[in-house]
Amino acid sequence: MSKQSFPLLSALRTWLVRTGNRFVLWLYTGVFNLLLTIFGSILARTRMSHNNGIGAVGSFRFVDNPKFPLHPFFEPGKTMPCRIRHGAASFHDDAMRAVRSISIKLADTRSASPFDLELNTGVVALFWSAASFLRFAKYKKTMYGIQYHQYYRNYPVGARGAYAGLRRNPTSFDNLHYYSQTPFWYIATDNVKRYVKYRVVPAEEVPESGLLDDYERLIEPGNQRILPGETRSRNYLKEAYARRLQQGPVFYKVQLQLHTASDDDSMEIFNCCREWDEASHPWMDLGEIRAERALDWSESTLMLFSMNNMPKGLDALPAYSIFDYNSLNYMRKRSDIARKARIFAIKLFGMPPEIPNDDNRNQ
Amino acid sequence: MAKNEKPPKPNLKVRDEYRECHQRTQITFRHNQRKIWHPRLRSYNHIEFHRSRTYGGFLARLGLFFLEIYDGLKKGYQAFHKWLFPQRDKIYGHPSADTVVSGRITFGQKQKDLDVPISNMHLELWGRAYWGGYRKLSQGVTDRDGRFSLPYDLHYARRWWMRRIWLGIYHTGHEHFTERVVRIPDYTLFTKVPILQGDLVGTEMDLNTIQLFYWEYRQDTPLPRVVIRDHDKDTPDQYSPGRLAAIEKQFIPIELIKVKHLDMIKFAPGKLTYEKMQADYPENLTSCLKPKNPDTPDITRGDDWFGERMMNGMYASDFDRDPRNPDLYWIHYHWNSYDKNPHYYAMPDVDVWFRLKPDGLPLPVRITLTGPLRADDSDPRAKHTFTPEDGAKWQAAKRVARVSGAIYTEVAHHFAGTHLNVEQYAIAAFRNLHLSPIAGLLKSFLRSVVLVNHTADRILVGNGYITSACALTPKGLDQVVMNVMGTLDWKHFKPMIPLSEAHVFAKAANLYWDIVAQYVSDYIEYPPYHERILEHWYEVYRFSEDAVNHSVPAFLCNFLRSALLDKSGKPGPGHSAGWYQTGNRMNLNDDRPVVDGVPRAVSRITMAKEREGVTDADLANLKQVCTYIIFQATFGHTWANSKQYDDIGEVKYCSLGLRFGTGPDGVLGPESDTSIAPDLTRATQMMWWSNMLSRTGYGFITANEDKDVSPHMIEALEKHRAAFADLGFDIDTIQSRTNI
Structure with a gap:
């Protein structure tokens, strides 16, 4: 007898499965965050990744004439204080091949903010769900600047994400393109359900530096080592960015892409390893960042960015299982405890040392 | 002979004796159920020409009995498990x-x-x-x-x-x-x-x-052979359980006789005689025909018998006309170009000329032996010609010719022509044919051949029996095999045209070829199969490429090259080839495919990768190659293999090698000179060989033990049962695969 004969039973079964899946998601992410808190945040006093970074302070101005339905938070022409932090995952050597990032906080504070964004280089990501992220963590196995070898072998999608995101020796943080990759809610004043993706690009059109050329693409993505005979220092990129800010403010453009939710949307719309078609989902300007002054190591280190710092209607999409594409942001949201524990541990045990400009490369 | 004149019938008395003995020595494969006390064979892979791995001790047999109980229980458990947890052909979830x-x-x-x-x-x-x-x-x-x-x-x-x-x-x-x-x-x-x-x-x-590691080609030989890493555990193919059970039942009695003889030679020298050894093995055709009265002439040593066996026996020789005298037929066994050990065994080149008798059977008229006939001879070019007038020397020359023919048949017709020839197609087929219905057409016939060839590498060729029983060294044997393989091609192959009404082998071969060709054609033209063959034509292309790329270089001996070909390498108008019979042989007019700059023996089936490019010629080629493969794997092998027992089942009549002997005439001494025949060890091993190859069998087309022969094929064969029977050939003896 088919399930349709017993709709109540079918509904109960669906509810049980969903609840079970959500419980597993809650459990897995909880355990992961607990381990991260203990071993990463407290014992090592480090972020989960992107420890190698530099902060800056400035302002954010929303565009005057937005070309998209407005969310109440995005007031046209409004200017807000802003902090950003550029980072590199996950080695302490700027000359290594690495994914670079920008984190944005619309407040001049270390933590509290109405709106935080975290973006990485690469239009697509290296992992696509909590489950895949756990595999990513499992197969890290770092050795001499090489990591994730097995992960990239197992998951070509991850390898494509790595090639998309890795940058070799960019000239500055401010000429890279950064993408949120994962979609978020975008419920504007018209109450239509939409999804949004963000990106940050240089305010002026300049060629993106550090893109992998054909030679670099022959090197397997797990190999992030510096090139033989590399003369750039371990901190060259941070130093270049600080010098750039000393010469004057740096401008970035923040853009967004919208997708109107539909009942027949494929789940793939949430897959951060797939781009949205730019023809049907054009990038539209949201605002401009003006970075004015670099922050020192300790101030940069003490900043934390959280996915919980988001206005209603712009926050993370709900996730129902560890395989759900939206589970990545769910996991990030739950990792605040680890972020706060890191700040607490720094206050308790002291600031971790600055990255030295020594010859201890590929670390 | 006038058209309406009937050919004279052969001597009826002799024919009756022949029929009676043929009937008496016919092989049957019915054996009693094996009991606990019967010795065990470890497995087919452990057959050895010296001492096979058998278990005869009481404790070993008892242990094996319990092991078999365990195996039976295990099989039972596996069957129960399969029943309890079926692997259903249903996809679960929503992919x-x-x-x-x-x-x-x-x-x-x-x-x-x-x-x-x-x-x-x-x-x-x-x-x-x-x-x-x-x-x-x-x-x-x-x-x-x-x-x-x-x-x-x-x-x-x-x-x-x-x-x-x-x-x-x-x-x-x-x-x-x-x-x-x-x-x-x-x-x-x-x-x-x-x-x-x-x-x-x-x-x-x-x-x-x-x-x-799947049907890999061996890299240590130029022959297209498959890699078998461990013949017990890691093989690309497996014998069917029925085949293993049958070989044990059939083989053990033969093995026990050989072991007894080897023990007698070791522990009681002088007790074993050739006569006693012969008597221990089952009676064969020539022993049966031996006259009871010593004064009666032995027909098996007569010229008529010699000619008949050369035409229709195990030898099934390729008769050419003598280029210098078209009234005569000519057979040549060539050994002098190959690496030999010249000190112990006589192995001259042999040329035999025949005249066709009115009854259609050949009669030998002249034999020329080229090479040393005594241990102290050293001239490899010395020619010795004998005719029936030479009396005892003629008899001895016929014996040398018989033995030479037997070795050639064993190596060229049997081992290279069927076993290795079929293996090269088996490898290409198993590597490439998966979804094409051609897989269904061929694979059943190609089963087990690589396994039995692997065993033959150890016990027959290389350092196996042949090189210990004749002058050929392992290198020389390889040279023969390479050259023979270089003459084998499916394209334009046809069995030999019968020389006469009495040419039973050629008639049976042609009849069988026609049956297989029709079966293959019907199969390929059957619309659902035809469509899928075209759909998966790429498999046929890959099959063809593998067969060609791994085939040996094409070969034609110097004599034939100069006699038949012009400067372009093709049969030219100035080169009369009327004497050269083309049936059973490579077509010299065909262009050889060139791989790595070397012309190859096996022709391409198709150049088309897609169905759009498939031509009628490609389909005709496919039918031809399939017919050829099935023919060689079944009838071709059966003929060469099953008649060994008739023709090399009596040591003094014929063997797989002759010694120079100690008499003044060397190898031309009488049969009674036991210094010429193989020594007792080689002799019992040869008897073991001929019995093992001919008297053990499993996998026949009509019996269809493994249910893998198409009923259409069986039906087609059954329709011609009477026609084959008229030729004295029982279709029940045609093996469906080359597995022995």
């Missing part, structure tokens, strides 16, 4: 194209095959629950590049009760036919690739390149 397990399958041999993809390999993604149930999650096949992408339901695969997950790689094994004549592709699990359940996290899970 999504966004969630796939992918990878690429290639052959696994370094250097040569590393990046050669295996296409159309059947794959299944399986999961097993904690309670034992199987769940098929996906299935598919590899593409031309060996790549695969199997969509599956991620949530189903990651259910908590799923204990383990694996990718099953299946090859299309031997085909089976139901009583309703439906072809059932038999997917056999080749290997399992375990997958960590935790690694299934969505999107694409890449298993990367999976290298299969």
Whole structure:
């Protein structure tokens, strides 16, 4: 007898499965965050990744004439204080091949903010769900600047994400393109359900530096080592960015892409390893960042960015299982405890040392 | 002879005796049920021409008895398990194209095959629950590049009760036919690739390149041979259980006789005589025909008998006309170009000329032996010609010719012409034919050949029996085999045209060829099969390429090259080749495919990769090559193999080598001179050989023991049972595969 004969039973079964899946998601992410808190945040006093970074302070101005339905938070022409932090995952050597990032906080504070964004280089990501992220963590196995070898072998999608995101020796943080990759809610004043993706690009059109050329693409993505005979220092990129800010403010453009939710949307719309078609989902300007002054190591280190710092209607999409594409942001949201524990541990045990400009490369 | 004049009938009395003895010595394969006290053979792979691995001790037999009980229980448990946990042909969950397990399958041999993809390999993604149930999650096949992408339901695969997950790689094994004549592709699990359940996290899970050590070509020989790493545990093919059971039952009595003889030679020298040894083995045709009265002439040593056996016996010789006298027929056995050990065994070149008698059977009129006939001779070019007028020397020359013919038949017709010839097509077929119905047409006939060839490498060729029983060294034997293989091609092959009404072998071969050709044509033209053959034509292309690329260089001896070919390498107008019979032989007009600058023996079937490019000629080639393969694997092998018992089943009559002897005439001494015949050890081993090869059998077309021969083929053969019987040939003896 088919399930349709017993709709109540079918509904109960669906509810049980969903609840079970959500419980597993809650459990897995909880355990992961607990381990991260203990071993990463407290014992090592480090972020989960992107420890190698530099902060800056400035302002954010929303565009005057937005070309998209407005969310109440995005007031046209409004200017807000802003902090950003550029980072590199996950080695302490700027000359290594690495994914670079920008984190944005619309407040001049270390933590509290109405709106935080975290973006990485690469239009697509290296992992696509909590489950895949756990595999990513499992197969890290770092050795001499090489990591994730097995992960990239197992998951070509991850390898494509790595090639998309890795940058070799960019000239500055401010000429890279950064993408949120994962979609978020975008419920504007018209109450239509939409999804949004963000990106940050240089305010002026300049060629993106550090893109992998054909030679670099022959090197397997797990190999992030510096090139033989590399003369750039371990901190060259941070130093270049600080010098750039000393010469004057740096401008970035923040853009967004919208997708109107539909009942027949494929789940793939949430897959951060797939781009949205730019023809049907054009990038539209949201605002401009003006970075004015670099922050020192300790101030940069003490900043934390959280996915919980988001206005209603712009926050993370709900996730129902560890395989759900939206589970990545769910996991990030739950990792605040680890972020706060890191700040607490720094206050308790002291600031971790600055990255030295020594010859201890590929670390 | 006038057209309406009937050919004279042969001597009726002799024919009656022949029929009676043929009947008496006919081989049957009925054996009693094996009992606990019967000795055991370890396995087919452990047959040795010296002492095979048998278990005769009481404790060993008892132990094996319990082992067999254990094996039986294990099989029973496996059957119960299969019943309890069936692997249903149903995909569980809702596979999504966004969630796939992918990878690429290639052959696994370094250097040569590393990046050669295996296409159309059947794959299944399986999961097993904690309670034992199987769940098929996906299935598919590899593409031309060996790549695969199997969509599956991620949530189903990651259910908590799923204990383990694996990718099953299946090859299309031997085909089976139901009583309703439906072809059932038999997917056999080749290997399992375990997958960590935790690694299934969505999107694409890449298993990367999976290298299969699958029907790999050997790199240590120029012959197209398959690699068998461990003949007990790691073989690309397996004998069927029935075959193993049959060989043990049939073989043990023969083995015991040989072991007894070897023990007598070792522990009681002088007790064993040739006569006693001969009497211990089952009576063969020539022994049976031996006259009871010593004054009566022995017909088996007569000229008529010699001619008849050369035409219709195991030898089934290729008769050419004598280029200098077209009234005579000529057979040549050439050994002097090959590496030999000249000190112990006589192995001259042999030329025999025949006249065709009015009854259509050949009568030898002259024999020329070229080379040393005594141990103290050293001139390899010395010619010695004998005619029937030479009396005892003529008899001895015929014996040398018989033995030479037997070695040639064993090596060229039997081993190279059928065993190795079929193996080269078997490898190409099993590597490439998966979804094409040609797999169903051929594979049953190609079963087991690589296994038995592997055993032959050890016990027959190389350092096996032949090189210990005649002058050929292992290198010389390889040279013979290479050259013979270089003359074998499917293209334009036809059995020999009968020389006369009495040429039974050629008539039977032609009749059988026509039956197979019709069966193959019907099979290929059957619309559903035809459509799928075209759909999967790439498999045929790859099959052809593998067969050609791995075939040996084409070969034609210097004599034939100068006699038949002009400067262009083709039979020219100035070169009369009327004397050269073309049946059973490579067509010299065909262009040889060139691979790595070397013309190859095997012709291409097709150049088309896609169905759009397939021509009528390609389809005709496909029919021809399939007919050729089936013919060689069945009738061709059966004839050469089963008649060994008739023609080399009496040591003094014929053997696989003759010594120079100690008499003044060397090898031309009388049969009673036992210094010429093989020594007792070689003699009993030869008897063992001929009995083992001819008296053990399994896998006959009409018996269809493994249910893998198409009923259409059996039916077609049965229709001609009477016609074959008229030729004195029992179709029940035609093997469906080359497995002995």
